[in-house]
Amino acid sequence: xxxxxxxIHIPFCKSKCYYCDFNxxxxxxxxxERYVEALKQELKAENINKYNIKTIYIGGGTPSIxxxxxxxxxxxxxxxxxAKEITIEVNPRYG
Numbered sequence: 001x002x003x004x005x006x007x008i009h010i011p012f013c014k015s016k017c018y019y020c021d022f023n024x025x026x027x028x029x030x031x032x033e034r035y036v037e038a039l040k041q042e043l044k045a046e047n048i049n050k051y052n053i054k055t056i057y058i059g060g061g062t063p064s065i066x067x068x069x070x071x072x073x074x075x076x077x078x079x080x081x082x083a084k085e086i087t088i089e090v091n092p093r094y095g
Contacts (some may be wrong), residue, residue, distance in 0.1 A: 005055040006048070008039070008074060010063035014093070024061035036070045043077040053078060056086045064090040 012032055025031075033048045056078065058071065073087065080086065 001050065001052045003054050005057065006053050006078065008056065008058045010058060010060040010066060012060065012065055013062045013066055015026070022051045028068065032070065034067050036073060039074060040077050049079040052082050053080065054082060054084055056083055058088040062088060062091045063088050077089065
């Protein structure tokens with residue numbers, strides 16, 4: 001099995017920072033549930049668990065603004081048993 005690092009993009013923010021060039025959206029909380037469902041389907045379709053996932057980075061946007069249940073659901077789709085590090089980008093105001 002090939003070793004990889006996995007980046008998971010959560011494109012939601014409370015507000016868009018003027019300096020941010022990342023694909024992210026403010027005030028779109030109504031899309032979070034659909035986005036997470038689509039992300040889980042993509043992880044399955046890509047057969048992500050055929051790899052040894054060594055690191056997982058969840059970034060965005062501000063991933064800490066979504067409900068922790070969604071982060072748990074995403075991670076359940078991934079074999080994290082060989083991950084040495086799981087990191088999530090957090091804004092202290094929203095997480």
